[in-house]
Amino acid sequence: MTDRRLPLRRTLPVGLAVSLLMAGAGVPVQAQSLKPAAGLQRAAAPAATRTVDYIVALVNSEPVTNFDVRQRLLRLEQQASAQGKALPARDELVKQVLEQLIVERALIQQATEQGIKVDEATVGQAEQNIAAQNQLSVEEFRRRVVSEGLDPNKLRNDLRNQVLLQRLRDREINARVSVSEAEIDAYIRERQNASVGALELNLGHVLIQVPENASADQVRELQAKAEGVAQRLRAGADLAAQAREFSQGAEAAGGGLMGMRPVARLPELFVQATQSLPVGGVAGPVRSAAGFHVLKVVEKQQAPVPELSVTQSRARHILLRPGVRLSQDEAIARLTGYRQQIASGQATFEALAAQFSNDGSARQGGDLGWVSPGQFVPEFEQVMNALRPGEMSQPVVSRFGVHLIRLEERRQAVLSEREQREIARDLVREQKADDAVSAWTDEVRGRAFVEYREAPQP
Structure with a gap:
């Protein structure tokens, strides 16, 4: 038999993206990949787009610069172009990228405070992995990165930060999420007793955020804004256009779509508001701690009970x-x-x-x-x-x-009974981890002191 230490998953993978970390932080998932393969054939950015660097925001006194925003935006636009994906208007995308960088800064600061470190060998391995995936040597990969107008040292630092964030996530979520044998029993019993599959929904989501300590007048103004979105959707307005113009949610860059999910993996507030609506129905605004949510039922189906x-x-x-x-x-x-x-x-x-x-x-x-x-x-x-x-x-x-x-x-x-229980354990843990990651990133972002300076000019 083979030495099972070789390919078996004994530890979580070194992360080359932080989509799970950012999923609950109000930034687009597409903006979080560090793997530049999709954009490797593009030429360098025009010189006209390169502006003088300056501070655009302070996160607990640590700066986020215009250069940071420009580099992240360039990577995102290269990937979207190569993959044929649409992006929101550039002004809105810049805001989302800045918010992403703010959240990352706050998380990295927490990792540093906890003494989490990433050595040079680990960063080098991550860089080698990306180069090899593109059939390039490390030196060829670095030259290609420069030809795209990206800074290889900045990219390497981003790789270090992503590994750091993955390790922080593992530590935080492992401490917050546990699955008991009773929860596994309940999950299996629920699936076995289901005469029909569980409900799955694909919801359109527009979030109008309400800042902490907002005044009553601010709340009323934001609620009216959300009600306007709901009225326009009920009148037949395009969901993607409304999401890209008004939403501050993580799905805004993708046209507001959350994707088809079992109701067990949706916030309970969203399920209660939409499960009785037909396809095309609009709910809201509904209020949560984050703000006002407008929800549209885009797809609805009964998922089959999974085969064993x-x-x-x-x-x-x-x-x-x-x-x-x-x-x-x-x-x-x-x-x-x-x-x-x-x-x-x-x-x-x-x-x-x-x-x-x-x-x-x-x-x-x-x-x-x-x-x-x-x-x-x-x-x-x-x-x-x-x-x-x-x-x-x-x-x-x-x-x-x-x-x-x-x-x-x-x-x-x-599957054997033991294998079924292991799969059930993973599914229950995944459900609980999604909620834990979202709550955790919201906590970290909420504790951070953010001072906005000059607007980015990427």
Whole structure:
């Protein structure tokens, strides 16, 4: 059997995005990716867009600069263009990016206060992973980043901050979220007793935020603004246009859509307001601690009770571990050569794995056996899941080294009682973690003293 320490998920992955952290913080999820692959073919930003740097906001006396906003905005626009995604008006996008940076600053300050650190080796590994995913050496990747008008040192610092935020999130949420055996029993019993699937909703969401210590006149003014949005939606106004113009919620950049979700993963306030409405119905404004919410039912369906089976995969891999005698670039080059030998029939995957792989699975020709979803680290599993039976990957960088993967076959497998309970535990924990992350980021943002200076001019 293979050395299961290699691909198994024993720790949470090094985060190259903070979408989970920011989901409850009123900033667009799209604005949080640090992986620049989608924008690597674009040229540098025009010189006319580069302005003199200055402070746009202070977060507990720590500055957020116009340069910070400009760099984040540039990455976001490059990615959106490459992926064919629409963005809100630039003025609104700048506000959302600034709010994102403010929340990140507050979270990073908390991580520093707690003594959480990220060493240079971890940052270097994150940078190598991104470069390898784009089939580039680290030096080629840095040159490409510069050609796009981005600062490689700033990008590296952003990588450090994202790892820091992931570690902070793990510490905070692990302390806040626990799942009891009784909760697992209740979840399984609820699913087994359901004669029909649970309700799922895709809601349109427009949030009009109410500041802390707002005066009565301010509250009335903001409520009237929310009521205007609700009236226009009921009259047939475009949801995306209303969200992009008025919403301060996390979904604004995506046209206000929250996406199809089980009601168990929606705020109870939203469910109570919308579950009896037909598709197209509008609820609100409804008040929460965050402000006034206007909700539109975009889609509504009964989800089927999940089958008690999973899709399992059986794959082989060849692992090369970079070290003193073998750089990561050299490992990638060797595996590329092995791939060509296998594809041309000069060698077999099994023979090369047995001879060269640095994993315990080498004795079985690289065979990893049958595995269920979630058993491998994400950077390995995502590539494996995209393969068809018999297909080989390009070299893949993970925290364990560089892999060449071949998918052998897939099958549907019935889950044992223990496996069912583990899946139930993960689902319950995920539901509770979503709420915990949102509450936590709101707490940190609420405690931060923010002083706005000059408006950004990206």
